[in-house]
Amino acid sequence: MKPYQAIPICDCGEPLVPIAGDRVSLVQPHPYQVLGAPYGHQSPYYLRTGVLAALLQAQAVLQQQQPGWKxxxxxxxxxxxxxxxxxxxxxxxxxxxxxxxxxxxxxAQREAVMAEVIQFWAVPSDDPATPPPHSTGAALDVTLMTATGTVVDMGSPIDEVSPRSHPDHFAASPGPIEQQFHTHRTLLNQVMAAAGFRRHPNEWWHFSLGDQLWAWQRRQETDCEDFLAHYGRASVDLWVQ
Structure with a gap:
C-alpha cells in the first residue's frame, strides 16, 4: 500500500466527459488500444468535468508562454x-x-520485478478505497507538442520503467541536450501546476487533480490534513456519452 492510498475519498460525483481534440492534442490511435487493452465501449480520452476544465486552463497558460504549442x-x-x-x-x-x-x-525474482513495476504503475486494486489514479478520471499522462505538430523531446518516452522517467533526472546533467530535456519537463510541470495539477513523484508525464495522490501531495506541501480526495473510482453511471 502506498502512502497516498490512506487518504479518505469523498467523491463529488462529477461525470466523466470527453476530451475534445480541438484545444489539446490526443494521441491517435491510442497506444494501449493498439496493444489490445480491454477498453470495451469506453474511450480512454475522458476526464472528470473539473479535471478537464483544469486541463484547458493549463493549455491556456501554455499558449501564453509558447504560442501555438499544445x-x-x-x-x-x-x-x-x-x-x-x-x-x-x-x-x-x-x-x-x-x-x-x-x-x-x-x-524473490517476482518480488524484485514487481517492486520496480509499481514505481510507475499503480496496483489494479478492486478496493474502492484504493483506486488506481487513472481509474478515477482525475489523472492523465501528457507531453508537449510544438506549433508545427512535433512532439517535444522529454529525454525518455512515456511509460519507460527507468530512472530517466523521474522528473528531475536531467536537472544536474552538464550537457546542453540534457538541460533542454529538463527545461521541457519544467515547462510542462509549470503549466499543469498553474491549473492546480500535481505531478507524480516518479513520472514526468503523469499529473492529477483531486485524486488520492493529489490530496497526499497537497498535505505534504501545506502540512494541512484537510485535503481529501474529491474523486474515487469512476463508475459506469458517471459516464457521459
Missing amino acids: IQVFDAFRPLAVQRFMVERTFLEQVQARGWVADTLTA
Missing part, C-alpha cells in the same frame, strides 16, 4: 481491466528484459 494527451481514463492488462504486460516486459522466463521465476 498539451498532448497520451492517456487519461483507464478502466480497472486496462490497468490490470498494462501492469501484467509491463511485468512480463521487465522479466524478459532480464533474460528470465515468467513461468520459472522464483518468489
Whole structure:
C-alpha cells in the first residue's frame, strides 16, 4: 500500500466527459488500444468535468508562454481491466528484459520485478478505497507538442520503467541536450501546476487533480490534513456519452 492510498475519498460525483481534440492534442490511435487493452465501449480520452476544465486552463497558460504549442494527451481514463492488462504486460516486459522466463521465476525474482513495476504503475486494486489514479478520471499522462505538430523531446518516452522517467533526472546533467530535456519537463510541470495539477513523484508525464495522490501531495506541501480526495473510482453511471 502506498502512502497516498490512506487518504479518505469523498467523491463529488462529477461525470466523466470527453476530451475534445480541438484545444489539446490526443494521441491517435491510442497506444494501449493498439496493444489490445480491454477498453470495451469506453474511450480512454475522458476526464472528470473539473479535471478537464483544469486541463484547458493549463493549455491556456501554455499558449501564453509558447504560442501555438499544445498539451498532448497520451492517456487519461483507464478502466480497472486496462490497468490490470498494462501492469501484467509491463511485468512480463521487465522479466524478459532480464533474460528470465515468467513461468520459472522464483518468489524473490517476482518480488524484485514487481517492486520496480509499481514505481510507475499503480496496483489494479478492486478496493474502492484504493483506486488506481487513472481509474478515477482525475489523472492523465501528457507531453508537449510544438506549433508545427512535433512532439517535444522529454529525454525518455512515456511509460519507460527507468530512472530517466523521474522528473528531475536531467536537472544536474552538464550537457546542453540534457538541460533542454529538463527545461521541457519544467515547462510542462509549470503549466499543469498553474491549473492546480500535481505531478507524480516518479513520472514526468503523469499529473492529477483531486485524486488520492493529489490530496497526499497537497498535505505534504501545506502540512494541512484537510485535503481529501474529491474523486474515487469512476463508475459506469458517471459516464457521459
